[in-house]
Amino acid sequence: MKINVLDTTLRDGEQTPGVSLTSNEKFRIAVKLDEIGIDYIEAGSAITSEGERDSIKEITRQGFNAEILSFSRPLKGDIDYCVECDVDAVNLVVPTSDLHIKDKLNMSHEELIDLSNNAIDYCKDHGLSVELSAEDASRSDKDFLKSVYSDAIEHGVDRICVCDTVGILTPDSSFELFNYFKDFNVPVACHCHNDFGLAVANTLSAIKGGATEIHTTINGIGERAGNTSFEESVVSIYRLFPQFSTNIKIDEIYDTSKLVARLTGVYIQPNKAIVGENAFAHESGIHSDGIIKNSATYEPMTPELVGRTRKFVIGKHMGTHGLNNRLKEIGLNVNDNQLKQICEDIKELADKGKTVTDVDLQVIADNVLEINHEDRIKLDEVTIVSGNKVMPTASVKITIDEEEILNAGVGLGPVDAAINAIKSLDVFKDIDLIEYHVDSITGGTDAFIDVIIKLQKEDKVVSARGTEADIINASVKAYIAGVNRLLGD
Structure with a gap:
């Protein structure tokens, strides 16, 4: 059975505290949503502002395959704005719980039904498809809710939606609620919130209960x-419920997730299912060994399914199989005794609370293999001048291939100035700093600063670290360590 997906990232998702998308950002997200096969895109709420309407109009002009909707209250003014934006349909939201009808709207049940029916008629008279969403449906009297839906169907509504507005459903109660409405002759949609962390589970139960449409947001924002x-919903349907299907291009899910995270500024937790950075990362020795032999041992799906790649994390839980695999990836072949010693050295380092980077692994392996790489670049000295009325300026003395070089640079801050003084030299050309992270290892003003960076040259990415009481020295040393690694490879 086909399950349709209505994405409300541009409306409900934008209601995430601190998120406010520009027209161009909304357009970029809408383009991606259409590309990956979303059936219905709720582009916003036309009543909100002139800027919101301009954003919706830009989307409706594109001729997307997806149906474009606007949120609307059951008011003529709201609907007129939807017509002005030339949307295909409206998500007509009508409160149905006594808490909303009596306390918020101060209406009777009969007045609410009349309001709903008149709004549907007005929409249909203006050529709009209508999805009627019952707000707070999960706390509504089921018989009254059924009356609202039945009247709506008689007035030509195209779809109905059951909204768990405050996320109080459980998988059992969700199944029962949607099973109660499964015999309607129009599609039934499910709109859940995650207040108790059950939104995905309740949505999947709703599908089993008879829902044929789900409302979602990218990364679950809202x-x-x-x-x-x-x-999580789409991949669960694909992997766990083979009797159901969607139109979604699953291998583009990760790219879509990253796009929305970048444009909204909403951080994706590392352990988030499907799209979190740790979702396909393995450190445990037992797990890494099993994954290398057969990925199905510790992965319910391949990372490639959702546009990801697998990674083995270096740490004290890593076993020799995973470690050997990582060593081969960086071009090192070791015998069993060498592998065992490298593994022991990594565990010793990790036991001290240190994150083991690729550079650390290279150094440990070099020591065990008795390979003495002479770094091409060495830091001799760095001096900073900075103040309230002085642009931060750095002078550095470094040795490159036995040649002593002096250089200077300016920046927004002392660290930026020091890095700029170095990377302006020819040897650092085509090397990009793609990640910079700072941690204070100890407390107090004399705290050791741990700087971890990632550098990229063409398709090669390495991480490096510098630990000093001085953040500038730590940053410069980390940068040079990473460059030495790139140049050495």
Whole structure:
């Protein structure tokens, strides 16, 4: 059975505290949503502002395959703005719980039904498809809710949606609720919130109960604890419920997730299912060994399915099989005794609380293999001048291939100035700093600073680290260590 997906990232997702998308950002997300096979895109709420309407109009002009909707209250003014934006349909939201009808709207049940029916008629008279969403449906009287839906169907509504507005459903109660409405002759949609962390589970139960459409947001963003996660729902349907299907291009899920995270500024937790950075990362020796022999041992799906790649993390839980695999990736072949010693050295380092980077691994392996690489670049001295009225300026003395070089640079801060003084030299050309992270290892003003960076040259990426009481020295040393690694390879 086909399950349709309505994505509300541009409306409900934008209600995430601190998120405000520009028209161009909304357009870029909408393009991607259409590309990956979303059936319905809720582009925004036309009543919100002139800027919001301009954003919606830009989307509706594109002739996407997806149906474009605007959120609307059951008011003529809201609907007129939807017509102005030339949307295909409206997500007509009508409160149905006594808490909303009586306390918020101060209406009777009969007045609410009349309001809903009149709004549907007005939409249909203006050529709009209508999805009627019952707000707070999960706390509504089921018989009254059924009356609202039945009247709506008689007035020509195209789809109905059951909204768990405050996320109080459980998988069992979700199944029962949607099973109650499964005999309607229009599609039934599910809109869940994640207040108790059950949005995806409730959405999947709704499908089993008879829902044929789900509302989601990319990365599960949204107000409070967020909405139903698009990626978790779609991949779960694909992998766990073979009797159902969607139109989604699953191998583009990760790219879509990263795009939305970047444009909204909403951080993706590392352990988030499907799209988190740790979702396909393995450190445990037992797991790494099993994965190398057969990925199905410790992965319920291949990372390639969702546009990801697998990675083995270096740490104290890593076993020799995973470590040997990582060593081969960086071009080192070792015998069993050498592998065992490298593994022991890594565990010793990790036991001290140190994150083991590729550079650390290279150094440890070099020591065990008795390979003495002479670094091409060495830092001799760095001096900083900075103040309230002085642009931070750095002078550095470094040795490159036995040649002593002096150089200077300016920057927004002392670290930026020091790095700029170095990377302006020819040997650092085509090397990009793609990640910079700082941690304070100890407390107090004399704390040791741990700087971890990632550098990229063409398709090669390495990480490096510098630990000093001085953040500038730590940053410069980390940068030069990474460059030495890149140049050495």
